[in-house]
Amino acid sequence: MFIEIRYLRSLQAISNSRSLADAAQQLHITQSALSHQIKAFENYFETPLFFRGRKPLKLTPAGERMVSLAENILPQIVQAEYELKRISGGELGRLHITIECHACFEWLMGTLGSYRKNWPDIEVDLRMGMSFDAISALAQGDIDLVISSDPITTDGICFEPLFPYEGRLVVDPEHNLAGKPFVQPSDLADQTLITYPVPRSKLDIFQYFLTPEGVEPKAVRHAELTAMILQLVASKRGVAVLPDWVLYESTISGQLCSLPLGEQGLHGMLYAAVRKSDTQLSFIQDFINLASLAVTTNGMPLSTGTQCPKIGC
């Protein structure tokens, strides 16, 4: 491969000049340099590029072929350089998000809607229920942001807090637990528990509430969608544990009741995990900012992540 960008630029300049000397001036090189350059090219391909000694400089077919190549290629390169500059400036980029927590889908759609308006040139994508480990996929560069309630200190990964949440038991208003101030692990031993179809290790209710006490529900059923879980609970097919932001609408309308898990309640924090190298990108920061304000009560943010510590940053 002999052709270089330089030759393309030279041929293009020559094609709209009356002489080599003119073209050289356009290119900000000496006439000699251009002459050497063209000669090297002609020697390599063993064909002249222009007719010598003609008043208006005229390209040979070989020269014209090079010009057409230049006219194809140079604009593509200009465009690519422009995009690279925009990538480095954080105007253009990719935000592939994975959510480990199913219930996050509820607020994330709203957040993404307004985010897309702010960042029309960021390629946003969302993938749920990944089979592989989301955090290592993040580290590998397969995805760019993970919404997780389970910060695992990982090299090169930073967990930015979004907002705290409380996992609450959801029951139908006529359920015998409905009136209680809080629920104890043993209360669930004779209940059907409805969960998202994920490993128990990913479910706070098992990891922090039931398993430590050795309690096993009467039955465990799965549902993929939050709306479906709520409907199943409302129709008395079982109880569920969901984060408070999901329950706000259902409970104030009296369709469902929720109560804390244990006297203290089961509290957690939602994080956005990103690569450390991406934390300074404004389109990442803005997403985190928008996400931290996503869940509101009466128009006020439930809480902002700024009150809580970052992890691994």
Add this chain to the structure above:
Amino acid sequence: MFIEIRYLRSLQAISNSRSLADAAQQLHITQSALSHQIKAFENYFETPLFFRGRKPLKLTPAGERMVSLAENILPQIVQAEYELKRISGGELGRLHITIECHACFEWLMGTLGSYRKNWPDIEVDLRMGMSFDAISALAQGDIDLVISSDPITTDGICFEPLFPYEGRLVVDPEHNLAGKPFVQPSDLADQTLITYPVPRSKLDIFQYFLTPEGVEPKAVRHAELTAMILQLVASKRGVAVLPDWVLYESTISGQLCSLPLGEQGLHGMLYAAVRKSDTQLSFIQDFINLASLAVTTNGMPLSTGTQCPKIGC
């Protein structure tokens, strides 16, 4: 403009390698060279091209953008280089022909038919009746070959003889000149002469026969097509002067008669004019060879150009 072909090749190699070292090997440079190269690129665009320290090497979006650029551009360059080599090898080229002599159209179409089979990758084009000077257009590179009976010694232009021809007077079989052994200038003073619509200086009949004797035909009419001229003569609307190769068919079938102009006849030679720089190209030589054999009588070439001198070569 910072991007160079080299970077495109490097990025492409990196994208199908498991490590920089592998890619460097593919590229036949050292790992160090590639590392320097990538670093320079990343410094310029202020954005990384791949994630460091990950087991399977992974490109950043910026890196992927470069790979897609490379995949667009490199094949185009390979193709262009291939075509340039073919141009210099004389396999690929352009043969734009201009005919100064209208009657040449008759045999040229046949010649071009077989020529195209021999040279499928030569871009053949034919232009008749140019307003400008064909020979200087040839010198300028606007066209590549001129069929002419009028060799003008011109710098850089070579006239290769094709075949001799005789300009003969064509009359209908019942014309009063039909039986004569030859025609004299004065015989035409009371005739209507039908010619191609070109300046008299381009017509042998005026330049070499009538004008030197101060004879003017009774009338001059024009017709663009040879077939039309023959038809006009056959229907007794006038007489014409045409080269012998046009008349062969019509005269043997007895539809028309032809007779020499003057006792010696009016003889000329047809030439193919080409740029000296093109004379060695085999697709040019082959065209000239085919053209010189174009006009035959009883399957034998009327005469070949090899018996006659080249001019200006």
Add this chain to the structure above:
DNA sequence: TATAAACATGAATTCTCTTCATAATTATTA
């Protein structure tokens, strides 16, 4: 934790491109 693999870095070298000065060629003008 040790060892291997992968990547980064600085200095020296090699190579290529450009410039400078000037020659040779071609076009224009008196």
Add this chain to the structure above:
DNA sequence: TAATAATTATGAAGAGAATTCATGTTTATA
């Protein structure tokens, strides 16, 4: 047509950039 101007070509020297070499640093794997 000679003379002048314009254009292109060329050789040598200089500048600049890419590569290599040798080695350091970091990251992964046994």
